[in-house]
Amino acid sequence: MIQKLIDGIQKTGAPIVVGLDPMLSYIPEHITKKAYEQYGETLKGAGEAIWQFNKGIVDAVCDLVPAVKPQIAMYEQFGIEGLLAFEKTVRYCKEKGLVVIGDIKRGDIGSTSEAYAVGHLGRVQVGSKEYYGFDEDFATVNPYLGSDGVKPFINVCKKEKKGLFILVKTSNPSSGEFQDRLVDGRPLYEIVGEQVAKWGEELMGDSYSYIGAVVGATYPEMGKALRKIMPKSYILVPGYGAQGGKGADLVHFFNEDGLGAIVNSSRGIIAAYKQEKYAAFGSEHYADASRAAVLDMKEDIASALAARG
Amino acid sequence: MIQKLIDGIQKTGAPIVVGLDPMLSYIPEHITKKAYEQYGETLKGAGEAIWQFNKGIVDAVCDLVPAVKPQIAMYEQFGIEGLLAFEKTVRYCKEKGLVVIGDIKRGDIGSTSEAYAVGHLGRVQVGSKEYYGFDEDFATVNPYLGSDGVKPFINVCKKEKKGLFILVKTSNPSSGEFQDRLVDGRPLYEIVGEQVAKWGEELMGDSYSYIGAVVGATYPEMGKALRKIMPKSYILVPGYGAQGGKGADLVHFFNEDGLGAIVNSSRGIIAAYKQEKYAAFGSEHYADASRAAVLDMKEDIASALAARG
Numbered sequence: 001m002i003q004k005l006i007d008g009i010q011k012t013g014a015p016i017v018v019g020l021d022p023m024l025s026y027i028p029e030h031i032t033k034k035a036y037e038q039y040g041e042t043l044k045g046a047g048e049a050i051w052q053f054n055k056g057i058v059d060a061v062c063d064l065v066p067a068v069k070p071q072i073a074m075y076e077q078f079g080i081e082g083l084l085a086f087e088k089t090v091r092y093c094k095e096k097g098l099v100v101i102g103d104i105k106r107g108d109i110g111s112t113s114e115a116y117a118v119g120h121l122g123r124v125q126v127g128s129k130e131y132y133g134f135d136e137d138f139a140t141v142n143p144y145l146g147s148d149g150v151k152p153f154i155n156v157c158k159k160e161k162k163g164l165f166i167l168v169k170t171s172n173p174s175s176g177e178f179q180d181r182l183v184d185g186r187p188l189y190e191i192v193g194e195q196v197a198k199w200g201e202e203l204m205g206d207s208y209s210y211i212g213a214v215v216g217a218t219y220p221e222m223g224k225a226l227r228k229i230m231p232k233s234y235i236l237v238p239g240y241g242a243q244g245g246k247g248a249d250l251v252h253f254f255n256e257d258g259l260g261a262i263v264n265s266s267r268g269i270i271a272a273y274k275q276e277k278y279a280a281f282g283s284e285h286y287a288d289a290s291r292a293a294v295l296d297m298k299e300d301i302a303s304a305l306a307a308r309g
Numbered sequence: 310m311i312q313k314l315i316d317g318i319q320k321t322g323a324p325i326v327v328g329l330d331p332m333l334s335y336i337p338e339h340i341t342k343k344a345y346e347q348y349g350e351t352l353k354g355a356g357e358a359i360w361q362f363n364k365g366i367v368d369a370v371c372d373l374v375p376a377v378k379p380q381i382a383m384y385e386q387f388g389i390e391g392l393l394a395f396e397k398t399v400r401y402c403k404e405k406g407l408v409v410i411g412d413i414k415r416g417d418i419g420s421t422s423e424a425y426a427v428g429h430l431g432r433v434q435v436g437s438k439e440y441y442g443f444d445e446d447f448a449t450v451n452p453y454l455g456s457d458g459v460k461p462f463i464n465v466c467k468k469e470k471k472g473l474f475i476l477v478k479t480s481n482p483s484s485g486e487f488q489d490r491l492v493d494g495r496p497l498y499e500i501v502g503e504q505v506a507k508w509g510e511e512l513m514g515d516s517y518s519y520i521g522a523v524v525g526a527t528y529p530e531m532g533k534a535l536r537k538i539m540p541k542s543y544i545l546v547p548g549y550g551a552q553g554g555k556g557a558d559l560v561h562f563f564n565e566d567g568l569g570a571i572v573n574s575s576r577g578i579i580a581a582y583k584q585e586k587y588a589a590f591g592s593e594h595y596a597d598a599s600r601a602a603v604l605d606m607k608e609d610i611a612s613a614l615a616a617r618g
Contacts, residue, residue, distance in 0.1 A: 036436055077427045079396070116386070178497065
């Protein structure tokens with residue numbers, strides 16, 4: 001799956017993942033209105049609105065990017081109906097040839113981590129039958145519980161040829177509260193990064209590992225250090241755009257080969273029509289605005305990479 | 310909700326939470342057989358088996374314990390059908406007067422954490438209406454992302470009078486890999502524990518905070534230290550029984566008032582009929598075996614607390 005991701009990045013020239021994190025406030029009124037007419041102002045109505053909104057964006061950008069990253073929390077908040085929209089979105093994106101990174105940030109101990117891994121990346125056994133659950137291609141994982149929480153995910157990845165992005169340094173302002181604490185003079189995120197590199201050795205693709213890392217665009221200097229610590233790990237970089245990360249900040253996350261990083265933008269793409277810059281599209285054409293935002297982001301990253309020489 | 314939990318502990322005399330972490334292999338054949346006859350060896354069949362298994366246990370132990378802790382991973386692995394069984398279980402346990410601790414170990418940044426908090430503890434807005442999602446009473450939270458990942462959970466708890474248990478020191482063998490790293494000469498889990506105490510001050514009940522901590526029974530000495538660092542935080546203690554924690558280890562997690570800790574047992578209770586000690590019950594009477602295991606656990610903890618004088 002890591003090779004499919006890399007092939008997609010090379011084919012599109014866009015190391016970009018579109019974060020499908022729909023909030024109801026992002027969804028144009030013509031979509032919510034129709035969904036509520038059909039199902040009322042209910043959880044089912046919300047699920048339908050989210051699904052229709054996503055479908056529009058996916059149709060508009062699927063030829064431009066290699067991957068999407070649905071944030072499961074944004075679906076889970078609507079309970080079962082929201083999770084049905086998540087499931088539908090994952091399936092549709094895969095049909096469109098996109099790599100799907102489930103942003104689930106799960107992490108637990110032993111058999112419990114195994115259950116999450118099976119439910120999101122693998123197959124669960126029921127009697128003599130096996131079933132895929134949510135069936136994403138990659139999942140994000142929280143490492144706080146240590147190796148025996150992460151290993152079950154790695155084992156399922158080995159079996160299914162799927163991958164992980166493990167939280168190392170997150171993009172939020174208070175990520176440093178624990179992640180930056182100095183351990184023997186070095187920040188904890190570096191220790192976690194070293195461990196990610198080690199875990200990654202167990203499951204190598206051609207040039208990169210199936211086990212990647214999450215490092216926020218908002219911390220470019222740390223990205224630079226982590227890039228060296230985990231040379232074979234793909235870095236999923238959130239925090240571009242709405243959270244403040246800029247193209248020039250991103251270059252540190254890429255290797256010399258121009259690979260090694262994939263940058264996420266959620267709000268900046270899916271709610272682009274709400275920005276002044278793309279307002280001319282109007283809410284009816286929100287998906288075209290998203291397409292324009294992807295093209296601008298691609299250009300921004302390409303210029304920054306070109307400028308580093 | 311913390312007061313409801315404490316009242317329940319005092320009424321039952323059992324600082325015990327039953328972990329509803331059903332694996333299909335724990336479920337007696339008469340239950341899976343019936344479920345598969347009805348729905349086939351499908352995800353729906355698995356969901357039905359889990360739900361019937363849980364219901365039997367809840368009916369058998371609900372007068373003995375104040376709380377249950379369904380581990381959502383064990384349901385999520387069966388996709389939507391598993392999560393329907395989770396939802397049904399949460400609702401049923403609440404009807405039976407039990408406090409429900411959703412063992413979800415979620416944690417993300419800002420608006421994403423808010424979505425998880427809303428989905429599990431609060432109400433989500435759809436148009437002019439509001440809906441509860443999974444509606445647990447407490448949730449477990451992963452702190453690796455820092456304050457801005459935890460605060461949205463605290464805000465929802467304030468509004469809904471619900472609570473959290475934040476991972477501080479987990480019960481698994483490799484929990485020390487990151488959690489025990491020394492920061493300025495002190496282990497990270499103590500730093501996290503201090504932060505939990507601080508967060509807890511924001512949301513106090515009568516004598517304990519709504520914001521508690523998870524500390525594994527398998528690390529009693531660390532429990533002793535953390536008990537002092539977070540005097541007003543309830544400690545949820547996993548790792549008793551199957552994972553190796555013993556009654557005598559647990560005393561360190563309790564305050565002088567005999568309160569301050571609630572001990573989880575999952576496999577040791579829900580799959581008790583599989584142990585030699587309770588084998589005489591037979592798989593048909595698995596729930597009676599669970600009841601006997603709860604009574605033994607209650608006795609074990611009470612003796613240990615009495616022995617400390």
